Amino acid sequence: MRHFEREAYKLGIPVKTRHNEVAPNQFECAPIFEEANLAVDHNQLIMSLMEKIAHKHKFKVLLHEKPFKGINGSGKHCNWSLLTDTGVNLLSPGGTPKNNTQFLVFLVNTIKAVYDNSGLLISSIIDAGNAHRLGAQEAPPAILSVFIGRTLDQLLNDIENSIAIDEMSSEEKTELKLDIAKIPEILLDNTDRNSTSPFAFTGNRFEFRAVGSTLQLTVHHRSRF
Secondary structure (H helix, E strand, O other), X not given: OHHHHHHHHHOOOOEEEEEEOOOOOOEEEEEOOOOHHHHHHHHHHHHHHHHHHHHHOOOOOOOOXXXXXXXXXXXXXXXXXXXXXXXXXXXXXXXXXXXXXXXXXHHHHHHHHHHHOHHHHHHHHOOHHHHHHHOOOOOOOOOOOEEOOHHHHHHHHHHHHHOOHHHOOXXXXXXXXXXXXXXXXXXXXXXXXXXXXXXXXXXXXXXXXEEEOOOOOOOOOOEEO
16 A cells, blocks of 8 residues: 555555445555546556556556455545636535525525435446446435535524515515525534435535546545455
8 A cells, every 4th residue: 555655655645544444355546636637647657556566566456346146346436526727616615695695506406406406417427337236225215315414404494484575576585685604614424424315415516426446437436455
């Protein structure tokens, strides 16, 4: 692992996290967040680098999603957020009602986009190996669901329950003002991130957890080998 990390740094790949995973001889690594185009290039480089370093140590890297029956398969986690050209994270809760309203707009629209395009998202990550992994009761499951945490779920329910949209006139809807409480800037759910959800909100970004380990299209990945 140290050899792999040193070679990654030489190529400008900012690997950071590493730890053991569930299956025997299965490990996870995660590079630091970076711009999407660069992250995709690093994703492809890191897969090639793993194989080369493993060969030098007389090991074999298995990037197949489900190489062994009865043993956990491998996948990637695609963490992504939306930033403005000035570096403002649109998926990060703010300290003012205005910023919180902006955050909730992008949060809710992302959830609606996942709901409307779940079939497209599933088709983008399904191949024979990954379909077998997701269909074998491993986290995340094949059914596409969104997890946003207890705090945000309660906040959205409170907003929904306080507004009777159907009873409002068009003028009232135009002048609608939401009484949104302050949301912590780093919002981590008090229960857990729900690792069984393939699409989870994790503080200031979304995490698409169902991506296969052989795919080379993730913005930010944690490859396990």
